[in-house]
Amino acid sequence: MRRNYFIKETTVLIFVALFFSSTISSVVGIDYSSEDMKEKDLISVDQEYLLPSPQFIDMIFEESIMRRMSMRNFTGDPVTDEELSTVLWAAYGQRDDGKFTVAEINGSHSVVIYVLLENVYKYNPENHSLVFYKEGDYRDIDGMQYHAPVQLGLCWNTDMADANLGSAECGAVGQNIYFAANSIDLGTVITAQTPVPAIEPVGLPPNEEGMGIMPLGHPVIDYNFVNRPIYLSLLPRIKFSEMDLTTTLEEREEVTSWEGNSISRKDLSHLIWASYGYSYYIDKSKSNVVKRHHTLPSAHGYYPFRIYAVTKAGISRYIYGLFKIDFFGLPIVSFLLRIDGGDRRPAIAEASESFVSNAPLCIIPVLDIEKTIDWDDLSDESLRWIWYYEAGAAAHNILLQATSRGLSGNIVTINDKEAICTLLKLDNEKFDPMFIIPVGK
Ligand SMILES: Cc1cc2nc3c(=O)[nH]c(=O)nc-3n(C[C@H](O)[C@H](O)[C@H](O)COP(=O)(O)O)c2cc1C
Missing domain, CATH: 3.40.109.10 (NADH Oxidase)
Known part of the structure; x- marks a missing residue:
């Protein structure tokens, strides 16, 4: 036995x-x-x-x-x-x-x-x-x-x-x-x-x-956040959806056609915020440093991108933080600044993919090359991949935010960057538009 x-x-x-x-x-x-x-x-x-x-x-x-x-x-x-x-x-x-x-x-x-x-x-x-x-x-x-x-x-x-x-x-x-x-x-x-x-x-x-x-x-310090929304934003407040992270990752899908021709201000606000905005949370993890993080990381903390929104009504630039007073965790003004009126989506499509002209919203992350110089010069063309990391992160955030709001998008490369710069009224020697992210229902 x-x-x-x-x-x-x-x-x-x-x-x-x-x-x-x-x-x-x-x-x-x-x-x-x-x-x-x-x-x-x-x-x-x-x-x-x-x-x-x-x-x-x-x-x-x-x-x-x-x-x-x-x-x-x-x-x-x-x-x-x-x-x-x-x-x-x-x-x-x-x-x-x-x-x-x-x-x-x-x-x-x-x-x-x-x-x-x-x-x-x-x-x-x-x-x-x-x-x-x-x-x-x-x-x-x-x-x-x-x-x-x-x-x-x-x-x-x-x-x-x-x-x-x-x-x-x-x-x-x-x-x-x-x-x-x-x-x-x-x-x-x-x-x-x-x-x-x-x-x-x-x-x-x-x-x-x-x-x-x-x-x-495992971080040496614990995460410690205080919710302090950006009350001064002129855009609708960011609201939590009911979608958890796993489901958002499971359900993201890329599409090339959309229902309707317009996007609500609430959706626009969430999508553009996800691309590059500041968190509503103040980070108090590091004892005496109070900080409001962006929705994505940036090499050297330069955050050199401009973000543009193109709808049937026109082109606007997303001002994600007018005053850099986040050191104290104070609210930061964010709003959309109109650059041009009229439907410019067909012209955007001509410089990228034809299906983009039907998207209710196109978001365009554009590198401001002069902002990549500061204390360490990362502006050279051979280092552009560093900034593509950030553009890819912004595009991904938009697709996930679209998913949690019942929308879908795509990531589209640009064939004619000069044409996009002209549309955005930018000097193509100084700015590098990286992707078009069309989104809608
Ligand atoms: C492409 C890229 C490269 C980075 N390289 C470094 C690095 O070499 N060392 C480092 O400590 N942080 C690096 N960072 C992280 C940034 O310093 C950080 O995102 C930025 O300071 C903002 O802080 P946060 O991510 O906590 O909001 C990098 C970020 C990016 C996007």
């Missing part, structure tokens, strides 16, 4: 051990030391570790956007497999309908995510797994700015996209990482340095390039 019990127990233990050797059960579970790996030869290049199901994120989408901020210091606590699974699925997972959690740009997806633990893995969205890529711990190598239990390397496939469009898709993925991390009390920050982003020493395949690194971990 005792012997039988022992045999049964041993069989169960062997079974459990085998199961956990092929299924990632905890970060520690896949942190095989190099010696272990050589000894057991458990991991081959093709070895995949299925991640557990991602957690359902029930935070309302607008709340995720209000809480977005960069965190740079992390405790030594590990990120659990479920947390990693949740962040990776939100970042670039495949949904039930086969689509990704970010939109295609120019008809393709190009992002590749490296997951740096004690060894290097590649995220496989198809079956939500980690694929062993390379032995070795690269989390603290030169170029990594912050120490964290997980470093996510955002790269793009150069066969699928150029540096600008690859970086723009990374911008969408990066937003999802910020939102998901924040919603489960983890923290992150996009870091990108030139000339060589820190991921490249890992040894990327010849058709991949590194865009940036996002450390992921």
Whole structure:
């Protein structure tokens, strides 16, 4: 009887051990030391570790956007497999309908995510797994700015996209990482340095390039927000929808035709705010610094974009913060400034895609090149990919905000930037319009 019990127990233990050797059960579970790996030869290049199901994120989408901020210091606590699974699925997972959690740009997806633990893995969205890529711990190598239990390397496939469009898709993925991390009390920050982003020493395949690194971990300081809306806005107030983050990511869809020809002021206000506005939340996380964050990050905190809204009535510029008094957490005036009257959508369509002329609203993020100079000059054409990250993040925010309001949009590249600058009354030597984002019902 005792012997039988022992045999049964041993069989169960062997079974459990085998199961956990092929299924990632905890970060520690896949942190095989190099010696272990050589000894057991458990991991081959093709070895995949299925991640557990991602957690359902029930935070309302607008709340995720209000809480977005960069965190740079992390405790030594590990990120659990479920947390990693949740962040990776939100970042670039495949949904039930086969689509990704970010939109295609120019008809393709190009992002590749490296997951740096004690060894290097590649995220496989198809079956939500980690694929062993390379032995070795690269989390603290030169170029990594912050120490964290997980470093996510955002790269793009150069066969699928150029540096600008690859970086723009990374911008969408990066937003999802910020939102998901924040919603489960983890923290992150996009870091990108030139000339060589820190991921490249890992040894990327010849058709991949590194865009940036996002450390992921438990922040040393707790998130601490106080709701203080922007009362001075001349635009309708931002209201929370009833849509949680997971559903918003699941339901986003790109369309090329819309019902009707107009957009309500409420929808316009939400969509344009999501693209680049300030949060209603004051961040009091860092004891004596009070700060109102934007809906997306910006390299060096430059925030050099102008945002334009084009409807059948005309073209307006979104003034997202007239007075920079956010240091005290005071309200900031935001409104739409009319640039031109009349329906300019057909002309916008001529410079991009014909279907844009039917969109009730087109939002255009335009880089103000002079605003990328300041203390560190990031204005050179060869560095434009840095700013495409931000344009991609803005476009993604608009698509998610559209989803939570029952609307749909698209991300459209521009064929004739000079024509768009002329329409917006801008000097095309000084401004770079990056995408058209058509939206409507
Ligand atoms: C393309 C890009 C590159 C960035 N690179 C770095 C970086 O190298 N190091 C860093 O600490 N923050 C980096 N940031 C984050 C910004 O500094 C941050 O977004 C900005 O200061 C605003 O703060 P917030 O994100 O907390 O609102 C980068 C942001 C972007 C969009």
